[in-house]
Amino acid sequence: MRIHYLGAARTTTGSMYLVEVNQQRILLECGLYQGRRSVAMERNRNFTFDPAKLDCAVVSHAHIDHVGNFPNLCKKGFTGNIYSTFATRDLAAIMLVDSAEIQRADAEYVSKKRAKQGLPAVEPLYSGIDAEKAIRQFVSFNYDRTMPIGDGVSVTFRDAGHILGSAQVVLDVREDGRKFRFLFSGDVGRPGQDILRDPDVVDKVDFLQIESTYGNREHHDAANSLEDLERLVGGALKRGGKVIIPAFSVGRTQQLVYEFHKLVDAGRLPVVPMFVDSPLSVNATEVFRLHPECFDEETYRFLHEHGSPFGLSNLTYIRDVAQSKALNTLPGPAVIISASGMAEAGRIRHHLVNHGGDANNLILFVGFCAESTLGAQILAGVNPVNIHGEPKTLRAQIAQVDSFSGHAGRSELLAYFRQITGDLKKITVIHGEETAALSFGEALRLERPNAEVIVPTPGQIVEF
């Protein structure tokens, strides 16, 4: 078996690995590459292989950097099955349609700029119809059910505890009289997180492909973050302010709502109007409700004793634009959760404009903000900031709680690695910025001196 490391090699974006085994070609992940527009356009539009010659594809979870380029792959001639868990398919169904809308808006923007230079318009990477067609190619099955997906290859999904439906991908292979197990970690979640289960332990692994997003970094303590959340949000509400939280639509928003539900039930936060203002978040929450089989025991119990963890009597989910605009003039204390998490796009930017000028309010970041995004600028104290091309002076309190990350920190990732059993012969380290991947690779060499550790460069081919 050999793997071509086509994406997320020495970077975290555009996950894509082409597996060749028993004269078959299996694509593992088909993510969108996210980065500078000119580079991203080129990378996402063109595949370095013929999609029509693939036998099938497997995807670990529904984040757009893992699943986001399937509509384009199918448009370019891929007709095989896309294997995933049920929840991954359902989340992909809403995320790919949302992504198509972003592609359309993006192409429109670029075309306008090109028109000024007398250049022809560009087509969107894919349309909503392409996204819906790709969803028809999904074949889904539950965790821990082993399915043959080709000659001498079967796949088993094991929980990765990263987002709803996320999986580690186990490939059991028979090739040229050899029999071996290959484990792709997918994105590994943090143990002890709310809603989701901890990552499963996989046994008897011969070859491992492991992520390294936080390969050189740790997270703060989760328990402290809940107290921070209570203190910060409680403080702002007490002074009659509004709490504005930029959050990613899938995962973080549902986790926050669940935390608030627990804090309000326990009388640790007052009952005030709460809003989740993002159409994608509303859709994603529906998918969460449909998949209690993905919940951990605590959430499952909560579901039976208190009702849906994502529904509160004082909570309103907003799809409608008019309803969203009505929040601009809402009197009194309230909590508004809206996308996107880095405040780069989405309705959150309107809420920052409308509520950022009031010193009673709190702007609370709950996740990582990549360099040079609006979120990172606000956190760095840039003031005024540019929103929608206008300078905006912020007077609201600005704070961050960091424990809601979906990725295991370095020591959690090492703990996950140590639990894997088997005679590991080769390990590839992927899905991390170069320094993180190299640093984590070094740590793995010390852990398993008998295993060969490779940190593939883009396009590198590794034999297993």
Ligand SMILES: [Zn+2]
């Ligand atoms: Zn992910």
